[in-house]
Amino acid sequence: MPAHAAPETNPVTSWVADAVMAPSMHNAQPWTFRYRPADGVLLLSADPARALPHSDPSGRGTHLGCGAALFTLRVAAAHAGWEASARLLPDATAPGTLAAVTFTRSGAAGDGTAELYPGIARRRTSRQPFRDEAVPAPVLEGLRAAARREGARLDVADQQRLNDLAELQWDAEHAERDAPRLRAELARWTAGQEQEATEGIPAGALGPRARDGRSAVRDFAPGGDDGVRETAVFERTPCLAVLGTREDTPADWLRAGQALQRVLLRATLDGLSTSLNSQALEWPELRWMARDPRSPAGYPQILLRLGYGPQSPATPRRPVSEVLDIV
Incomplete structure (x- = not known):
């Protein structure tokens, strides 16, 4: 497969399913994705229906959550042998579009991104007490x-x-x-x-x-x-x-x-x-x-x-069908 070939919709759907495991303010999950198989571009946008006007009037928290989802997508793609390159805020006339992601085939990534993949499913936000044990x-x-x-x-x-x-x-x-x-x-x-x-x-x-x-x-x-x-x-x-x-x-x-x-x-x-x-x-x-x-x-x-503390339960996530459009 040529390095510049666009990935099929199935792997992109899988990567988005991993991306939505990212944390977000109040678990509002303020993201939407739109994939164009014709040119291999995946757009990440803020979901205005999930804005927090009183807790997050500037939208900073929304951007943090979407950035976390973007990095998780990068990890998932790297694990599958693809490099995801993101252009942030690609359209000044559409401030709600936060990133345009393109993909290229790659070998084993040398920056340690792919090796983080097992952490996606294991990561939790814990509100339990931790042990009084220093982090080395x-x-x-x-x-x-x-x-x-x-x-x-x-x-x-x-x-x-x-x-x-x-x-x-x-x-x-x-x-x-x-x-x-x-x-x-x-x-x-x-x-x-x-x-x-x-x-x-x-x-x-x-x-x-x-x-x-x-x-x-x-x-x-x-x-x-x-x-x-x-x-x-x-x-x-x-x-x-x-x-x-x-x-x-x-x-x-x-x-x-x-x-x-x-x-x-x-x-x-x-x-x-x-x-x-x-x-x-x-x-x-x-x-x-x-x-x-x-x-x-x-x-x-x-x-x-x-x-160091006990394992916490996972918080819920919306299904990929609600956050990803294939066009």
């Missing part, structure tokens, strides 16, 4: 390298930064309580999600409440003990890292999403549990305060919690 320095350095490979930076918080980030999360939780429209938006994606749902965060994935109020995990059902969810003590000194970029354009958000997924897949294969938290970064004034003045990455994009 070589593992953390591997995650930093993964972020750098995609043009981002992963800064692991020291004790002072941990204190600062905890205060910012506390401020965000209180600001959220005074924002009824934002709370209603959260409820749409979390409250009452049934087992057969294909989107949102089901009750079984919310995790326990922090028994002593100390947790780096976002509580998606705040407001005190509801008598249903269990309580637990979370790690006293969590391993937190901020993924950031030098600039803050939509293209940077897409790169950050790709970096995020590379980090998460690498962490999964390294035996780590991971969770994401954007709560403080959803408030512009708090996001600005979340910057580390010592880091060249001046724009925080997402907060990661890393550690």
